[in-house]
Amino acid sequence: MESLERRLGELRAEVRRAAASRDAARVRALRAELRNAERDWDDALARLEDRQLAPGDAATSRAPLRTQPDGSGVAVVAGGAATAPGGGPLPPARLAAAPADGPLLPLREQVHQALTLLDVPTAPKLLSAVHDAFFAGEIPSARLTSLRRDEERSFRSAPFARPYYLCAALTAELLAPARGLLAVSTWPMDRRVIGPLSPRVNYLSAAIRVAESFLRIPGPGPAAQRLLWRFAANIPGAADGTRAMDPALVARAARAELEVHADDDRQTRAAAAARARRQLDDAEQLFGSRLQAVPQAGASGE
């Protein structure tokens, strides 16, 4: 531990010298090394604590020490990631799933967090914004494009091997995968079906969830404010022009509009979900069925 601390000091001095001589490549290399050393130090500290604490407490005390992977080299407290979206403590499985030596939650965990907060099938862009607002950092949305395919491959090779899969939302009419939406396999089928009214219903539900989370976290950052403002702007009665934005008002306005659409939407979804459970096999229920390219098949609905 002492030798690690000495090494850290040396590395910091070297980084400073390299930065002063404007040697960008060397700075980058040194900082990577510095981050590794810091991580080693974190782990060493955790081991030290583990020896002294009961194992149950170790996990929670270790989480805030994780460093940000953004290359800044500054230890950032990832406090948001340590509490579950619902406000309660994280399920232990999730902390265990994070690799011990990597500072970053796997991509699918990050997406799962954001999806669990919103609780409706969501497009990658919004997911990324939500993760940025309430968890640590933005999810690079370019990496989300292949995520659903990877999950599908994983499921088909070993069905139900993971506790959850990130899967597709299904269109109500054809039970095909809806374009550009991600969902969680543990959700009931009704929630994963998208009828004509569902995009709006999901948007309003997401607005309610975002407003509630906004109220729950202490000192919401600019990303969260921006996100809430974007919801407020597009929901009638949610933004009271002159006053500062009020999350409770946003939630109330979203609920009011939701009431108008909810019943029709629920019926469509329930019918489609029943049909999906009847007609589709396991993999199709999660990832949708596709029309086959047979000319007679037609496409005029069912």
Place this chain on the structure above:
Amino acid sequence: MNDLDARLGRIRGDAAPRPHNARTIAALTSNPGCARRAIMDAAGVDKPRLASYLGFTAPFGQSQFAITRGNAFEAQVKANGCAELLRLLREQLGLPIPEVSYDDLEEVGGQRSPLVRHTSTRSLLTRAARAGDDAGTLFDHPLLRLVVGGRHVYLEPDLIAFRLGGRFHVVEIKSFAVIDGQADGDKVAAAAIQSAVYVLALRDLLRETGTGPVDVAHEVILVCPENFSNRPVATFVDVRKQITVLRRQLSRLARIEALVDLQPPGLTFDLELDDAGVPHRPAAGLADDVRAVPARYAPECLASCEMCYFCRDEARGQTAALGRAAADELGAVPTVQVALGLAGGTITPADDQAEAAALLREAARLRQECLGATA
């Protein structure tokens, strides 16, 4: 008609016909008097390739940056079940709150083939037209079909047709800014004529399916970024005039037969491609064939036609190349050479040139006076 098809096929050569899109259909209206363009478009000739083979590559097409910007703005407006668009339609056009239904037609059951998408568009729109108010409001990326020159053309509008007060409206999302209520006139005109193509196609679809009194509004909704922000704003644009012009142009395309009959019988723009797609036809022979069909070059062609550089080169020294205003004044004076001769008094004007000649001589006198005084 088959006879005509065969003839147009001969003109085009072995290559597959190039499909029209809303832009090319809109471009048809810009120079209706040009026989060269009319024939090439009707035959589906690959004009960019032809022009570059003749050595007159046109620096043409939309910039990649413009396309990316357009797509990003469209995605923003349509994100989350068209949340921003719904706000605009509610605030500015009074769309009722319950009307939020959204159907994505860009992909049907994982299929993107035009036929599947068109069939689905057709059934959804007809159902919406028949069923009354609660059967669909927003239709994202419908695939429409229009008959152009006797052939079906698929039009993939980057727009949504939606129902408001029992009528279909075409919504066109464009990424040029509306600054202080004003937008670039040329861009609005281009957007209007493109939307007019969609209105026509949508009307055709509803007429074919016999859905009764439901109408397609002649006012399209143009959604653009407002001022210097990314915030969208919606405006109505009346496209009645564009629809009339387009309809006339399209009916003229259908009567292409008369125009083709006027051309020499052996006419062809075939590049004589071999199996590897390499052209073998001598450029000189091809250029002769192209010149055999009369063109009507005007500087405006530079903005809309791939053959523009070829035609401009051909029209050099002619008064028509000076622009429509000058060409109108000079009436029966065909070339710049003759115009100079008339002005200098070295050529005696014919009867029909008398008026233009008097103008030219007057202009020459004024020029002489001005330059003479300073010299």
